[in-house]
Amino acid sequence: RSVHSYEQYNELENIYAWTANIAAQNPNLVTRSQIGTSFEGRPIYLLKVGKAGANKNAIFIDCGFHAREWITPAFCQWFVKEAVNSYGSDPEFTNLLNNLDFYVLPVLNVDGYVYTWTNDRMWRKTRSLNKNTPCVGTDPNRNFAAGWGTNGATSSPCSEVYCGTIPESESETRALGDFIRSNLPAIKSYLTIHSYSQMLLFPYSYTHKLANDYDELFTLAEGAVNALSSLYGTQYTYGPGGKTIYLSSGGSDDWAYDTGVKYSFTFELRDTGKYGFILPESEIVETCEETMLAVKYIANHVLNNA
């Protein structure tokens, strides 16, 4: 049982303890809640980060959708650390935290995350049991009501992109959907953090049709990517998911957008395939710092335009 570190990958129990500690140590900025329970009965924790106040607009950030994408929970933890360390000292971040709430979900797919530590580092899906097959799990990023069960997904439970029996069939995706639905219209932006490819994607992925807000989202993505690459020169591609990476249905970003969350993006963090999902711990700090710049860029746009 190692102790928590922002510069190493943390096992779930240490992330749980961290969520309790960071909230207890920063009561004026951070509150923890549980938005649901996983298939195997683990809590799904959410951190609300920002100066307490009524009727603030909010940005929702989730990490750990896919179990093997370990750099993503590392980023969500880094974001919260940066927020509490910056408040009162960094004017830009202080302004964001005074005027916006950030809902940060460090690990959505908690069962899958544990499984990558204990059994299969390359696991992607949830760990729910499927009927009439030994194949386990649903792809949470094909499980939302956005063109559900069409392009880039399948009804075969043994597939890595199994869409589930119905939209939000998974307790994890249902918890996420319920939270966002019950916090509209305050939630103006939805950022779902994945790896790897170094891409910033926006709706749609389930179709090639252009989003109504295509122009604004494209320009915003461009600015965010430029901010990101300004730190270490990391190159990102950006654009609508269907065109930029591949057609894929049932995605949480497309669902959030169609539900009314305009500033909806999927991040694919480092790298482009050298290490892939097994990104070395030596790259955690740089990856998190550069991603912070993109997220703050988007947050400033939300603050000034939502």
Ligand SMILES: NCCCCC[C@@H](C[SeH])C(=O)O
């Ligand atoms: N909503 C789909 C966004 C584009 C695909 C994202 C990747 C992350 Se690993 C996927 O879910 O296959």
Ligand SMILES: [Zn+2]
């Ligand atoms: Zn992913």
Ligand SMILES: [Zn+2]
């Ligand atoms: Zn990915």
Ligand SMILES: [Zn+2]
């Ligand atoms: Zn920093």
